[in-house]
Structure formats: structure tokens, C-alpha cells
Amino acid sequence: MKTLTRTGLAALVVGAATLTMSVTTASQAAEKATGRPDRERCYGIAKAGENSCAAANGSHSCAGQAKVAFSGQEYKEVVKGTCEQMMGTIKPFDGANPKMKG
Numbered sequence: 001m002k003t004l005t006r007t008g009l010a011a012l013v014v015g016a017a018t019l020t021m022s023v024t025t026a027s028q029a030a031e032k033a034t035g036r037p038d039r040e041r042c043y044g045i046a047k048a049g050e051n052s053c054a055a056a057n058g059s060h061s062c063a064g065q066a067k068v069a070f071s072g073q074e075y076k077e078v079v080k081g082t083c084e085q086m087m088g089t090i091k092p093f094d095g096a097n098p099k100m101k102g
Helices: 005-031
Strands: 038-044 073-077
Touching: none
Parallel strands: none
Antiparallel strands: 038 073
């Protein structure tokens, strides 16, 4: 059985760390928008006071502060792939969602 040299062991550790970082980076990118890889931001579906977090235009920075129902600047976190079924969009927009009734 061969023994690992310090250089070989270091290369093995660096390789494992690189692989771990690339997997972590991919999952972090998926989580960046919502904090969870299985969720996405859906704009134009939140009722007043029921938004998930800050407005896209910066008018406020916290959940529950939406003043207008179905604003294109407000979002709710939904299960990934369901936003369009809920008549929303994954990108912010100006005005109120014309597909929703107030």
C-alpha cells in the first residue's frame, strides 16, 4: 500500500475543498433570491400587508409593509415553478398586476 506524501495529501485536501466549494456556490446561487432553493419571489400577488420582504423599488425594507394590493414591486415567496400559475411574475414591474382583482 502506498503512503501519501505531504504534497499528495495537500492536493487531495485542496481538491476535496474545491469540489465542496463549487457545490456550495451553486446551491448558494439558487438560494440567493429567497434564502431557499425550492422557493422563488413572485411579484404582483401579495395583498396589502402580506408581502414577504422589502419592495423592489426600495420604498420599504420589511415584510408586511406593502400598502397596495398586488403591486408589481411587492413579492411573496412561493414554491418554485408556481408563480405564473398564481398570475404573478418572477420579475418586478411598475403598477398593479392587471391579472388580479383588488
